[in-house]
Amino acid sequence: MSNYHIKNLEEYWQVYRKSIQNPEQFWEEIAEEHFLWRKKWDSVLEWDFSKPEVSWFKGAKLNITENCIDRHLATRGDKTAILFEPNNPKEEAQHITYKQLHARVCQFANVLKAQGVTKGDRVCLYLPMIPELAIAVLACARIGAVHSVVFAGFSASALATRINDCDCKLIICSDGSYRGAKTIDLKSIVDEALEDCQSVSKSLVIKRTNGNVTMKEGRDIWLQPLLDVADTSCPATIMDAEDPLFVLYTSGSTGKPKGMVHTTGGYMVYAAYSFKNVFQYTEQDIYWCTADIGWITGHSYIVYGPLVNGATTVMFEGVPSYPDFGRFWEIVEKHKVNQFYTAPTAIRALAKENLSFVEKYDLSSLKVLGTVGEPINEEAWHWYNDNIGKKNSPIVDTWWQTETGGIMISPIPYTTPTIPTFATFPLPGIQPALLNENGEELKGNQVEGKLAIKFPWPSMARTIYGNHQRYKETYFSAFKNMYFTGDGARRDAVGYYRITGRVDDVIIVSGHNLGTAPIEDAINEHPAVAESAIVGFPHDIKGNALYGYITLKETGESRNHDNLRKEINQLITERIGPIAKLEKIQFTLGLPKTRSGKIMRRILRKIAEKDTNNLGDTSTLLNPEVVQNIIDNALV
Ligand code: WT7
Numbered sequence: 001m002s003n004y005h006i007k008n009l010e011e012y013w014q015v016y017r018k019s020i021q022n023p024e025q026f027w028e029e030i031a032e033e034h035f036l037w038r039k040k041w042d043s044v045l046e047w048d049f050s051k052p053e054v055s056w057f058k059g060a061k062l063n064i065t066e067n068c069i070d071r072h073l074a075t076r077g078d079k080t081a082i083l084f085e086p087n088n089p090k091e092e093a094q095h096i097t098y099k100q101l102h103a104r105v106c107q108f109a110n111v112l113k114a115q116g117v118t119k120g121d122r123v124c125l126y127l128p129m130i131p132e133l134a135i136a137v138l139a140c141a142r143i144g145a146v147h148s149v150v151f152a153g154f155s156a157s158a159l160a161t162r163i164n165d166c167d168c169k170l171i172i173c174s175d176g177s178y179r180g181a182k183t184i185d186l187k188s189i190v191d192e193a194l195e196d197c198q199s200v201s202k203s204l205v206i207k208r209t210n211g212n213v214t215m216k217e218g219r220d221i222w223l224q225p226l227l228d229v230a231d232t233s234c235p236a237t238i239m240d241a242e243d244p245l246f247v248l249y250t251s252g253s254t255g256k257p258k259g260m261v262h263t264t265g266g267y268m269v270y271a272a273y274s275f276k277n278v279f280q281y282t283e284q285d286i287y288w289c290t291a292d293i294g295w296i297t298g299h300s301y302i303v304y305g306p307l308v309n310g311a312t313t314v315m316f317e318g319v320p321s322y323p324d325f326g327r328f329w330e331i332v333e334k335h336k337v338n339q340f341y342t343a344p345t346a347i348r349a350l351a352k353e354n355l356s357f358v359e360k361y362d363l364s365s366l367k368v369l370g371t372v373g374e375p376i377n378e379e380a381w382h383w384y385n386d387n388i389g390k391k392n393s394p395i396v397d398t399w400w401q402t403e404t405g406g407i408m409i410s411p412i413p414y415t416t417p418t419i420p421t422f423a424t425f426p427l428p429g430i431q432p433a434l435l436n437e438n439g440e441e442l443k444g445n446q447v448e449g450k451l452a453i454k455f456p457w458p459s460m461a462r463t464i465y466g467n468h469q470r471y472k473e474t475y476f477s478a479f480k481n482m483y484f485t486g487d488g489a490r491r492d493a494v495g496y497y498r499i500t501g502r503v504d505d506v507i508i509v510s511g512h513n514l515g516t517a518p519i520e521d522a523i524n525e526h527p528a529v530a531e532s533a534i535v536g537f538p539h540d541i542k543g544n545a546l547y548g549y550i551t552l553k554e555t556g557e558s559r560n561h562d563n564l565r566k567e568i569n570q571l572i573t574e575r576i577g578p579i580a581k582l583e584k585i586q587f588t589l590g591l592p593k594t595r596s597g598k599i600m601r602r603i604l605r606k607i608a609e610k611d612t613n614n615l616g617d618t619s620t621l622l623n624p625e626v627v628q629n630i631i632d633n634a635l636v
Contacts, residue, residue, distance in 0.1 A: 005280075023429060042060075063142065082096040104227075123145045146246055157193070169199060270459030271301075287311050325353040330360075339366075374544075409425065422496045432489075487501065590626040
């Protein structure tokens, strides 16, 4: 029996048990049967969480793009690999076949080589959701360059930080991007960023919006003329299973963003295996994930997971509200989408609009619905289930992280009975644990604690780029010999997991992971600000929104506070991006602190949540008097 495609609950348990009792044999069988290796491994798994060091399929040789493209050419050459739906519904969709994808990836890879990019070099990608983004990702992988995709909604300064952190040699960008009715001038953001980036010597520019751009002599090059004359074949650079495939940045609760490093062999195996099972993909299906490739969801479940499985993967350039709130459903009907994967924040935004936006379209092609990024509330779950799935398409609530590389806890559709807000069971190979404050594992069911993973899985990040010590401290120090996720969870009576949310200072806004520290740093740059603290509070559409408590250097000054609020949000937009703007800004006389000077975010969080009846004992604070004042002036 192949355990690659799980088809019923009994089989799930069989496969799961096997994956726990003999993980190496389990993953070895999957790796052997379903992938193209140039050389097999010497060992399946070596690991030591105390260092931490993990390697999967050590000694094996492969190129992931041969798995994504070349090996499909004989059987699926004319099948659509990437189905591109442009921002403007009047612009024609593009069907890129596996054969065409092969040629375009090879040409792009040859251009990169000609620009001096070699194995191990880091290449930054700052692009809209156009086919060239997926092609550029694969072109890097083709020649062993490490891609670092930066979401094209980040500001120049956030882009520069990410480029500098991993010393990118080259950047691939576009003149601009279309997002709904807006055209965004991406190239000028790149120009601004590159002023602070010494490592980047070349920038390859893709034409998308035909806007005016300045091309810096000797640095900026239009891509298309180079592609036009590039060879359509390019031998794949053979990589070690543990060679890095990409770096992807995610926010932490403190410090600068963390460049999570994912490697080649294990990542490929797990992305492909989890894709196949969580979406129950079959050969004729059209699969659509609405995420941006700038996030891990796009890496694993727009590009790598689907393509390794020879799937048709939809790439959508636009936004759910353009030209109107029916756009997602129009696309589902138009392309007869079978699996649809989106975020709770998008569901909540669309659920607020008139149902006629949904009812206009034939959604009968849908077989599986997915969500990811944050806990989905019950109301949104029901709206999705009733109106989109018509109670016929199971919802897979998939819990995972940038760091985990692939989905960790999720129902298997048509197999695991779903309940709103429960991510249900771990996928095969995943061994979750719940721990109490003392680090003791809570055994049995009906327990709640901090969520950790006890055993390695193939797609886990191996390190933080340039800072292994931070990797160790962040993920492997909270609990001995376990990976700590930063999330809390409950295990119910049947063993289903329900993720309760972050237990650290990371706040998830519209599914975007935001650390408090970089936002506070941006605010504190304002000359009028003395100090600040950010907390999350519940928000109907975004899940959480940001509430900033800010103490000014001169209290009681006559400055116009509304202007100040605007200036502060402007600073945040410049330093991080509009996603990190504060919903509410309260100017305070001081911030509650412990005697050791640590800001008591817990108290501030409760005030923002309007839960002031149980603030706990505030008398031991350094400055208990500020609390009442904050409550009295709270913006709730
Ligand atoms: C954090 C990771 C994984 C891709 C997108 C986010 C939260 C993610 C769920 C879910 C409850 C979820 C967690 C996690 N999260 N999926 N289904 N239910 N919470 O990746 O930016 O690395 O964020 O997102 O808090 O730790 P990320």
